[in-house]
Amino acid sequence: xxxxxxxxxxxALVLGLLPAPAAxxxxxxEVTGFGSNPGNLQMFRYVPDGLPAGRPLVVALHGCTxxxxxxxxxxxxxxxxxxxxxxxxxxxxxxxxxANSCFxxxxxxxxxxxxxxxxxxxxxxDRMAADHGTxxxxxxxxxxxxxxxxxxxxxxxxxxxxxxxxVLAGLPxxxxxxxxxAFSCMNxxxxxxxxxxxDKVRAAYPSYxxxxxxxxxxxxxxxSTVAPMNMTEIxxxxxxxxxxxxxxDLSDTVQGYPHKVYRNxxxxxxxESYSITGMGHGQPVxxxxxxxxxxxxxxxxxxxxxxxxxxxxxSWGLAAPDGGGTLPxxxxxxxxxxxxxxxxxxxxxxxxxxxxxxxxxxxQAGTPSAASFTDTGLAPGTTYSYTVAAVDxxxxxxxxxxxxxxxxxxxxxxxYTDNNYNHVAAGRAHQSMGYVYANGSNQSMGLYNVFVxxxxxxxxxxxxxxxxxxxxx
Numbered sequence: 371x372x373x374x375x376x377x378x379x380x381x382a383l384v385l386g387l388l389p390a391p392a393a394x395x396x397x398x399x400e401v402t403g404f405g406s407n408p409g410n411l412q413m414f415r416y417v418p419d420g421l422p423a424g425r426p427l428v429v430a431l432h433g434c435t436x437x438x439x440x441x442x443x444x445x446x447x448x449x450x451x452x453x454x455x456x457x458x459x460x461x462x463x464x465x466x467x468x469a470n471s472c473f474x475x476x477x478x479x480x481x482x483x484x485x486x487x488x489x490x491x492x493x494x495x496d497r498m499a500a501d502h503g504t505x506x507x508x509x510x511x512x513x514x515x516x517x518x519x520x521x522x523x524x525x526x527x528x529x530x531x532x533x534x535x536x537v538l539a540g541l542p543x544x545x546x547x548x549x550x551x552a553f554s555c556m557n558x559x560x561x562x563x564x565x566x567x568x569d570k571v572r573a574a575y576p577s578y579x580x581x582x583x584x585x586x587x588x589x590x591x592x593x594s595t596v597a598p599m600n601m602t603e604i605x606x607x608x609x610x611x612x613x614x615x616x617x618x619d620l621s622d623t624v625q626g627y628p629h630k631v632y633r634n635x636x637x638x639x640x641x642e643s644y645s646i647t648g649m650g651h652g653q654p655v656x657x658x659x660x661x662x663x664x665x666x667x668x669x670x671x672x673x674x675x676x677x678x679x680x681x682x683x684x685s686w687g688l689a690a691p692d693g694g695g696t697l698p699x700x701x702x703x704x705x706x707x708x709x710x711x712x713x714x715x716x717x718x719x720x721x722x723x724x725x726x727x728x729x730x731x732x733x734q735a736g737t738p739s740a741a742s743f744t745d746t747g748l749a750p751g752t753t754y755s756y757t758v759a760a761v762d763x764x765x766x767x768x769x770x771x772x773x774x775x776x777x778x779x780x781x782x783x784x785x786y787t788d789n790n791y792n793h794v795a796a797g798r799a800h801q802s803m804g805y806v807y808a809n810g811s812n813q814s815m816g817l818y819n820v821f822v823x824x825x826x827x828x829x830x831x832x833x834x835x836x837x838x839x840x841x842x843x
Contacts, residue, residue, distance in 0.1 A: 396452070398442050398460070405493030409486045412462040413494045414438040418452045423503030426456040426688055428510050429491060429524070431517030433670055434472040438462040441514070444671050445653055446664025446679040454688045457504050459494050475519035475541065476552040483527040483575055487520070492528055507698070508769060510686050512536040514653045514670065515596065522604065526574040529582045534772070536586040536682040538653045539596050542607045544570040559599040567603060568610030582611050584772060585641050586685055588678050590649030592802055598645070605632065605643055612640040622777060624753070625676045626809030626832035636718070637704040639774060642685065647812045648802035649674050675797050687757045687770035697722055697760040697768030700741070710750040710780035715758070716742045717771065723760035727767050730754055737761070750780035751830060777830070785841035787825040790815055798826050798834050808834040
């Protein structure tokens with residue numbers, strides 16, 4: 371542009387003849403000077419435009435060979451930050467600390483409270499509270515692989531900081547204290563008793579007497595890098611910490627994958643697990659623009675037709691809107707009954723609550739005055755997710771509870787006859803190592819091609835069984 375043209379453009383802008391430049395959209399930015407940073411990490415953050423104070427914070431820890439920039443949008447976390455309104459911190463490892471850019475979850479100098487990388491991550495949380503006024507009662511941590519192992523570290527070493535944690539393809543806390551032990555812990559795994567695992571967490575902060583974060587565990591059933599038995603060990607560790615057993619109180623499927631929920635004595639879901647059938651090492655995504663879809667498939671971020679970050683965020687109550695109130699999140703949200711068209715819920719009453727807001731799938735479903743609610747007019751054989759918030763006398767809703775899921779009864783069986791390739795494309799089956807398996811039942815369907823044909827019966831939402839010999843009408 372010539373000097374004359376530039377002057378004319380500036381005059382036009384002043385006179386209002388040209389639109390002003392658009393405001394810069396939110397982006398991943400690096401933050402320096404966030405504390406003593408004894409772990410020598412980098413801090414990146416993503417804050418949606420116009421995010422008000424008092425919103426939740428999610429800390430997302432990448433896996434080995436990855437970076438913050440390769441873990442934000444690819445896993446879907448920036449999408450949910452924009453959609454649901456929360457801030458996002460992505461710590462990044464330096465090659466100088468670990469040649470493969472893995473967080474050093476196996477070094478006591480980095481996994482101990484008040485030391486190393488663990489303290490650096492905690493200082494990032496403090497910086498976000500200072501800069502953006504994030505809600506200290508709603509801070510969550512998640513991570514993949516070495517980041518998943520580091521998530522276990524943060525949940526154990528800083529239970530006073532995090533309300534929830536999600537470990538994807540990760541390890542139990544204090545599973546290793548050397549490189550050699552780390553590889554052994556990863557595969558074949560370390561089989562300890564629940565008491566032993568629980569004691570390791572309690573020893574991380576011996577004087578702590580408060581509540582521990584809820585834990586969501588995700589693992590591919592075909593993971594050869596971090597053996598799937600680690601999911602069992604993590605569940606044993608955290609159910610013991612929460613004072614419950616490792617026998618699931620609820621076993622169902624979510625988008626065709628086995629899902630288990632473990633509740634404490636008050637009925638609150640404190641641990642859950644997702645086994646992603648046929649998936650190897652990574653965090654599953656489901657690329658697309660649908661309500662539950664997210665992510666971009668890449669190395670260690672496979673397209674498995676389920677968006678982990680969506681379901682993790684929902685379990686933390688991030689999807690339900692707040693009303694600006696100060697009342698705490700109701701505890702003990704429990705499904706007490708289901709029919710073909712209804713779901714009944716109860717929860718623990720909140721002192722000072724004038725009423726409650728019940729959210730189904732993030733949308734308001736009811737405003738009961740008591741700590742119970744029955745949602746009606748629902749579709750049969752369908753899984754719904756619920757959260758609840760307490761409303762004060764001025765009509766403002768406080769923080770939302772953790773989510774619970776309920777499936778209505780009376781599913782109508784549907785049958786589909788097609789070749790294996792099309793079954794996978796339609797989301798009724800998945801393929802691994804050239805073979806196809808039915809979603810849910812994991813029954814073997816043979817080779818992944820267009821020549822092998824099967825009839826699949828959907829016996830419940832997302833759960834398919836082979837029905838070649840006949841299918842109900």
